Amino acid sequence: MGRSSLYSDASGLKRGPWTPEEDQKLLAYIQQHGHGSWRCLPEKAGLQRSGKSCRLRWINYLRPDIKRGKFSQHEEQTIIQLHALVGNRWSVIAAHLPKRTDNEIKNYWNTHIKKRLAMMGIDPVTHRPKVASLGAADGGPKNASNLSHMAQWETARLEAETRLVKESRARHNEPTTDSLSPRSRPSPSVHLLKKMATRPRCLDILKAWQNVCFKAFESSINSNNITDLESPTSTLHFCEKTQAPPTVNASFREEMNVGLNKSGVDMVLEAAGEVWTGANDFLDRFSMTSMIMALTQVCISVAEQVIIMKTTITTIVMIS
DNA sequence: AAATCCTTCAACCGCCAGTGA
């Protein structure tokens, strides 16, 4: 496989698929000497390859700590929820999946998850519902819309549960996967995600969150308009029109550019009051926001169930 | 059985950030 021919390029370096002999040479050299400088490695290992090609082959295929084969359901959920958080930052996502490479995750996303989300009526880029397109495809716009939302809420619920479990586990000092990251240089985001899973959360945040969330919840139920709710994976959107408080600084807004609705986050942060003032570094803020997102998704899921029940009851009453 | 279409994924490319001279 690969897109280049088997022939050597202008510099005399071989390209294209690796042969077993080449693999053996590379493996043997690295096991004996370590990779050292990738640029110098091919010559020392007796390979007619570029250092870059050797590095890629090692990272994505030859490393002994690589897990191959089908992705588990848990891995898939992790990918989806992390993608909702960080977007196409495959190296960050890979850092949280044991023995998976960023390339593998990227391929899996593009060939499997992306399509499945699209079929569920979820935009794989924004993680928001594509209600119009699903309705058009299915004939019944209303049913399609409801189906779409139910899928959304269920996805959100699973995501939230998974995230909370993960954070809880991390707090109990279970081993993280960071040491297994295919990248030797962890990105800042890896540290942030790791740190956010280990910091204790203040219950005041929960209280603050309950205030904000249930106001929106009540409002949604009163209007009885399901389509007013946004995708659970996008989270917090129903707070969007709230004005952002002045206490949250601009640099944080920049740093939080991970697909969140910032105004919604701001609103919760404002309600959190004093808790927030103590958290003046980005790590704390990121951690707090992650928790808020998880809680949002759980809450939206509950809200959806109630709305569906109310709609059903109304329908029954009308029929009877 | 052959042709065509579709899916998968290994490998490449180009860009960017970090580092040292």
Add this chain to the structure above:
DNA sequence: GTCACTGGCGGTTGAAGGATT
């Protein structure tokens, strides 16, 4: 400060092989 080099990353390609016609 800036230049060159290196490694890391995300996007893209295209061959292989499976599925469908």
